[in-house]
Every structure is written in structure tokens, then in C-alpha cells.
Amino acid sequence: MASALPQRKVSLPPEEKAQSSSKVPSQVSAVASAASQAEHPAPRGLRIDVHGAVVGFGDLAVLRRLELSIPPGQFLAVVGRSGCGKSTLLRLLAGLEQAAEGSVALGGAAASGLRPDVRVMFQDARLLPWKTVLDNVRIGVPGGDRAKALAALELVGLADRAKEWPSVLSGGQRQRVSLARALAAEPSLLLLDEPLGALDALTRIEMQSLIERLWQERRFTAVLVTHDVGEAVALADRVVLVENGTIAQDVDVALARPREKDGGFTHYENTILNRVLARLPPDASQTGFSI
Numbered sequence: 001m002a003s004a005l006p007q008r009k010v011s012l013p014p015e016e017k018a019q020s021s022s023k024v025p026s027q028v029s030a031v032a033s034a035a036s037q038a039e040h041p042a043p044r045g046l047r048i049d050v051h052g053a054v055v056g057f058g059d060l061a062v063l064r065r066l067e068l069s070i071p072p073g074q075f076l077a078v079v080g081r082s083g084c085g086k087s088t089l090l091r092l093l094a095g096l097e098q099a100a101e102g103s104v105a106l107g108g109a110a111a112s113g114l115r116p117d118v119r120v121m122f123q124d125a126r127l128l129p130w131k132t133v134l135d136n137v138r139i140g141v142p143g144g145d146r147a148k149a150l151a152a153l154e155l156v157g158l159a160d161r162a163k164e165w166p167s168v169l170s171g172g173q174r175q176r177v178s179l180a181r182a183l184a185a186e187p188s189l190l191l192l193d194e195p196l197g198a199l200d201a202l203t204r205i206e207m208q209s210l211i212e213r214l215w216q217e218r219r220f221t222a223v224l225v226t227h228d229v230g231e232a233v234a235l236a237d238r239v240v241l242v243e244n245g246t247i248a249q250d251v252d253v254a255l256a257r258p259r260e261k262d263g264g265f266t267h268y269e270n271t272i273l274n275r276v277l278a279r280l281p282p283d284a285s286q287t288g289f290s291i
């Protein structure tokens with residue numbers, strides 16, 4: 001299929017790292033980190049290793065020897081231009097696509113089809129209209145356990161709507177039910193395919209906080225596909241850019257949580273956005289970008 005393209009690893013220039021980290025004094029971030037470790041349990045998420053993955057449709061090569069490793073419990077965001085292959089990568093991790101070449105391992109084991117501990121949340125909630133809110137969540141629980149489904153609805157603040165029909169819920173509430181269904185089985189890997197794309201700005205911010213809180217509490221590995229670079233920086237430990245079928249930029253987001261839209265945040269946002277829009281400075285290789 002397509003020829004292998006070199007993978008580019010991009011890290012922030014040292015002086016820019018210093019600039020962004022200066023927003024968070026080291027003693028403050030050390031205290032925040034210790035508090036966070038006490039508050040949040042150790043990661044129980046799946047490690048992911050993708051090596052040389054090739055995925056295409058007919059003559060179209062979408063992923064071209066893509067390399068990506070995600071440590072357990074990491075929150076990774078995937079960005080890139082429309083049609084670059086973000087959802088294809090997500091479907092590969094979900095077991096919904098097979099790589100023609102290369103390998104995908106989840107938790108050290110070669111991936112082979114769907115796994116019960118891997119859940120996907122899509123842009124549309126995909127609730128069954130003829131089932132109540134609770135019964136929609138029960139679909140996500142092995143054996144349909146009511147108590148577990150109700151507990152998941154409580155997590156997203158909708159236990160009081162358990163007996164209602166999906167049709168009476170707002171778009172944001174439907175996505176919360178979809179999140180409850182995805183989390184009800186306590187997945188080790190949660191794949192989020194632009195889940196907030198159809199929501200209004202305020203509901204989107206609320207949902208981002210909810211997803212961040214639940215991820216911090218449960219420590220699953222999370223992979224979020226998003227068109228919104230700001231959302232990626234707000235939520236992710238690390239943001240990768242898919243371009244030409246490979247990872248073209250790989251940025252660790254070293255900002256304390258919850259994240260404020262301050263100078264450090266904007267710096268990350270602009271760095272990634274400029275790269276997505278191919279607005280790298282002409283002498284990028286001399287300014288600390290390692291490509």
C-alpha cells in the first residue's frame with residue numbers, strides 16, 4: 001500500500017516550555033501533584049501499542065505505518081484536518097477496523113476484535129428510543145445489572161431521569177446517558193469520537209469537566225478525537241496530530257488541572273493550531289522544534 005512516511009516528533013521549544021511552566025510555580029505544581037496522587041487512584045487503564053499500522057479503503061491509504069504508544073491511564077487527544085484518519089485510528093483501537101499491516105496491542109495482548117473493557121462514545125448518543133434511560137444504560141453493563149446502571153447514571157447526575165424516555169432529554173443530557181452507558185462496565189479504555197461536537201458551548205464545557213472528573217476518579221486510558229484544539233488542550237495529557245497517515249506532532253501538555261485559559265494554555269493551543277494549519281515558522285528546525 002502507501003510508502004512509509006517518517007514519523008515526526010515535536011516537542012515544545014525549551015524556552016517556550018519554561019515560559020508556559022512559569023505560569024505554574026514548581027512548588028505549587030509539586031503540591032498539586034502530591035494532592036492529586038493522594039486523591040486519585042493508580043491508573044487501571046490499558047496500555048496501547050500501535051506499530052507500523054496500515055489501514056486503507058480500496059486505493060485510499062488512510063493510516064500509513066502509524067506508530068503510537070499510550071501508557072496506562074493517559075488522556076490522549078487526537079487532532080487533525082477533516083478526513084486525515086482520526087476516526088479510522090479510533091476504530092482501529094476499538095477493534096472495528098483491522099490493520100492490513102503492522103500490529104495493535106492492548107494491555108500487551110494483540111488486539112483481535114471487540115473487547116468488553118473497551119467502550120466507544122460517539123458524537124450522537126445512539127440511545128434506543130423505545131427503551132428508558134435506565135434500560136439504555138443497562139445495555140452497557142454485563143448482565144444488564146440495574147444497580148450498576150443506576151450507579152453510572154448517578155455519576156453523570158441523571159439518576160432522577162432513569163425512568164424517562166430518551167426523547168424528552170436535551171442533547172447534553174443524552175450525551176450524559178451515553179457516557180453513563182460507556183462507563184457502566186468500568187472500561188479500561190474509553191474511546192471518544194468527537195462526543196461533544198454537537199453540543200452548545202456551555203454544555204460542552206460542563207461535559208468536558210464531567211469527563212475530566214470521571215477520568216481522574218477512574219483512571220482508565222482515554223483517547224479523544226476532536227476538531228477543537230482548545231478542547232484537546234483542556235482535557236488531554238498529550239495531544240497528537242494525525243497527518244499523511246502518521247503522527248506528525250506529539251505534544252505533552254504540562255499544565256495543572258483544572259486548566260485555565262491563561263497564557264500557558266493559549267501557548268499550547270497556538271502551537272498545535274499553527275501546526276495543524278501548517279503555519280510552522282520556516283526555520284522551525286532551528287527554533288527548538290524537533291521534527
Ligand SMILES: Nc1ncnc2c1ncn2[C@@H]1O[C@H](COP(=O)(O)OP(=O)(O)OP(=O)(O)O)[C@@H](O)[C@H]1O
Pocket residue numbers: 057060062080081082083084085086087088089227
Ligand atoms: N468505511 C470506509 N470506506 C471507505 N472510505 C472510508 C471509510 N471510512 C473512512 N473512509 C475514508 O477514510 C478517510 C479518513 O476518514 P476518517 O473518518 O478516519 O477521517 P477523520 O479524520 O475522522 O475525519 P473527520 O474529522 O472529518 O471526521 C476519509 O477520506 C474517509 O472518506
